[in-house]
Amino acid sequence: MIFGPGSDASLQLLASLKPAVGDGLYGALKTIGFASPPALQSIDALRVKASVFGHNAPLKPIVSSQGVVLGTFEWPLNSGIVEVVVADGTQARITITREGTATSQNVDLNTVTGTSSIVVGSDHVDVSVLSAGEFGFDGGTFACKELQTTLSVRSYAASVDPPFFSEALVVDQPVAAASGARAAQAERRAISTRVREELPLPLSAAQQKILTLDAEYDQILPGSQIILRRPAKSPAVSVHQVAAVDTVSVAGYGLTGRVTRLTLSDAWLDASDLALSDIRDTSVYAATDPLDLADESIDPAEEPVAGDRIDLDRLYDGLQSGRWLIVHGERLDIPGATGVTGTELVMLADVELALDATLPGDLLHTRLLLAHPLAYVYKRNTVVIYGNVAHATHGETRHEVLGSGDGSIPGQRFTLAQSPLTFTSASNPAGVDSTLNVRVNEVLWHETESMAALRRTDRKFMTSTDDKDKTTIIFGNGEHGARLPTGQENVRALYRTGIGKPGNVGALRISLLATKPLGVKSVVNPLAATGGADRESRDSGRRNAPLGVRALDRLVSVEDYADFARTFAGIGKAAARRLSDGRQQVVHVTVAGVDDIPIAPTSDLFHNLRQALRLFGDPFEPVRLAIRELVELLISARVRLRPDYAWEYVEPHIRRALLDGLGFDRREIGQAVELSEV
Structure with a gap:
């Protein structure tokens, strides 16, 4: 249907009726995608793989007062100093130092009954005074022969349960006791004591966004994205955006160095991340490099160009039904052969606007409907389609x-x-x-x-x-x-x-115009020029003179078709036979050009001869016109020379004699060669 759904003729009609709309119509349609967009919009390559600072740090040693290493334990991610000073056995001062900032709070131990909770800066501390009996064990503190007072300090965030840490700091208070007397009846002697411990502290919200890498990475930029892989976490992979990048010198976990420190837009650590062992196995992928998405590849051999439909890569305007196109490409229909090209002239029957709704992101593109299927099968990525085909003749x-x-x-x-x-x-x-x-x-x-x-x-x-x-x-x-x-x-x-023959130039030989019309940039002839014949020689005219009288421009018998074709300008030889095409009897005419010039089925000579046979022949007699098929004759002969003759002088005469007797001028179409003729 000319104006059916998807027909390009509808757009051409609209552009003709409304020129103002037509100027930008095709340009707008080229960018419109009616198919669903692809699920994958973009992809980045991460060019840097890094680890966190301290991933290779040895465990922290436990050293006695004599400098002897008693053991090791894991480094805390964030630590603070908790110091408790007891004066006169009744007054305590609790100090917590975070990141160099100390916060203190005084506690009257006489007022502590059971457990009392106090606030020291941003930490909550539980204080309890426990008395352990002689040779007894109470509240997690072992006492022997002496009475002890234990200060239990717990630090936690108000919204976290269980607390981040819970440590018991033991403050010794030796008490003099009479022999056999119970500890509760002993007189307490007022003393002063001090306990100082380094304990793990919870990370603040700001600290949970800090990621310190193991080296300097200049490729990482603010605003880029990174991927963290933590196998022991769930989920194991997380994506974060870099808010800031700094290069700093750090010292920690027994290591020092100049490294890159990233500030992320969201937290990558949580409340359960307290020790270095929680992040040692973290892998950091950074330095995003945007990659262009490639189009889906099509196997050019598995999906060749063939038949009567050709989908173009985009939308093209100006294509009209009845126009000629030239298709060129590498042929795939020759078994065992590669690199063989083919070129053919085709007529455009219709133009459609095509869209594959099942292909994400597909845009409107032009689909060509040909009047006849392509003669060859072409490799898709080698196909070139020439438009603006103009008829040209020599002269x-x-x-x-x-x-x-x-x-x-x-x-x-x-x-x-x-x-x-x-x-x-x-x-x-x-x-x-x-x-x-x-x-x-x-x-x-x-x-x-x-x-x-x-x-x-x-x-x-x-x-x-x-x-x-x-x-x-x-x-x-x-x-x-x-x-x-x-x-x-x-x-x-x-x-x-x-x-004549000089006009039969090969393909791609014409590239210049004597006068260039307005708007024409270049010209080329994808097809070879054929059908050019020199004027008839006297001998040929003498042979063909009687043939024109036989038919008198009216073709009745089968021989008339052969005689008419032979006198047609550009035709050197012709033969006609009555054959069957499987359905009916036809007059089959085979022709060869003058001096065997090339004749293409799309040439003017072939087209005009076929039209003339139909015009001057029997309208009820079907005619089939075909171009001769060249058969090479190979002759092997032993030549014995007389002593007075040299081969290099005799050979040209032998070759000329064979051509004179068996060449194109001396043979008819389909004429057999007898051995006796040689």
């Missing part, structure tokens, strides 16, 4: 003033200054049309084959060509054809020169 255009007409002279003649005159293929019995246009006083005169049947007022002329390819124009004598009117340089000619 250089000439404008020439032939001279002045003189009404007193009958049969006036003028010879063209340039030669040879160009003839183009046509579907008439001769097979050619002349490119010569003659105007007298700006009125067009027409060419005729003979003056005999002309009236005295007929504005016609005839031409003759000599052996030097010089063409002479002959006008009427006043009785058979009109004489030229008298005038000053009033006879002008427009014609083209150049004809």
Whole structure:
């Protein structure tokens, strides 16, 4: 359907009716995607892999007062100093130091009953005074022979349960006791004592966002993203954004160094991360590098270009039904062969706007519907489609003033200054049309084959060509054809020169124009030029002279088709047979060009001959036209020379004799070669 759903003709009609809309219509449609967007919008490569500072630090040693290492334990992520000073056995001062800042609180132990909770800065501390009996064990404190008072200090956040840490700091208070007396009856002696311990402290909200790496990484930038992999955590992988990047010198966990410190936009640590062992196995992936998303790859061999539909890579305007296109690419339909290219001329039957809704992110693109399926199967990534195909024939255009007409002279003649005159293929019995246009006083005169049947007022002329390819124009004598009117340089000619085999140039050989039309940047001929034939020789004309009389431009018998084709300009040999195509009887005509020039099925010569056979033949007789298939004849012979002859002088004569007897000029289409002929 021309104006059916998806047809490009609807857009062309809209652009014609509303030019203001049409100017930007195709440009807008090229960027519109009606298919669902792809799930994957972007992807980054992480170019840096790092570890946290201290991941390789040895465990922290436990050293006695004598400097002996008693053991090791894991480093805390954040530690503080808890100091308890007891004066006179009744007054205690608790000091907690965090990150160099000390906060203190006084406690009257006489007022402590059971357990009392006090606030020291941002920490909550539970204080309890416990008495342990002689040779007893109470409250987690072992006492022997002496009475002890134990101060239990717990630090925790108000919203966290269980507390971050709980340590018992024992403050010894020796008491003198009488022999056999109970500890409760002893008189307490007031003393002063001091206990100082380094204990793990919970990380603040700001500290939970700090990530210190093991070295300097200049590739990491603020605003980029990092990925953390912590196998012991759930989830094991997390994504964070870098808010700030600093290069600092750090000392901790028994190590020192200059490293990169990242401040993240959200916390990567939580309340359960207290010791270095919680983060030793952390892997940091950073330094994002955006990558371009590649289009989904299509196997060019598994999904070739074939048939009568071709999907283009985007939306193209200006394509109309009935226009010619040229398709070129590497062929895949030749088993065992690679690198063989093919080129063919195709007609555009329709243009559609295509969209694959199942392909995420697909955009509107042009789909070509061809009048006939492609003759070959092409490798997809090698296909090139040429548009703006223009018909071109050989010949250089000439404008020439032939001279002045003189009404007193009958049969006036003028010879063209340039030669040879160009003839183009046509579907008439001769097979050619002349490119010569003659105007007298700006009125067009027409060419005729003979003056005999002309009236005295007929504005016609005839031409003759000599052996030097010089063409002479002959006008009427006043009785058979009109004489030229008298005038000053009033006879002008427009014609083209150049004809024959030189016009059969190979593919991609034409790249220049004599005059470049407006808007044309470059030209090329993807297809080789074919059908150009030299003028008929005398011998060929002598052989073909009787053939034109047999058919008299009316094809009745099978032989008439062969004779008509043989006299057609550009055809050197022809054969006709009545064959069956499997459904009906047809007249099958096989032709070869003059001197075996190349003839393409898409050439003007082939098209015009087929049209002429149908025009002058039986309309109810189906005709099939085919180009000859070349069969090479290989001859192996032993040649014995006389003593007086040399091979290098004899060989050209032997080759010439074989060509004269068995060459193209001496053989008919399908003629067998007998051994006796050699």
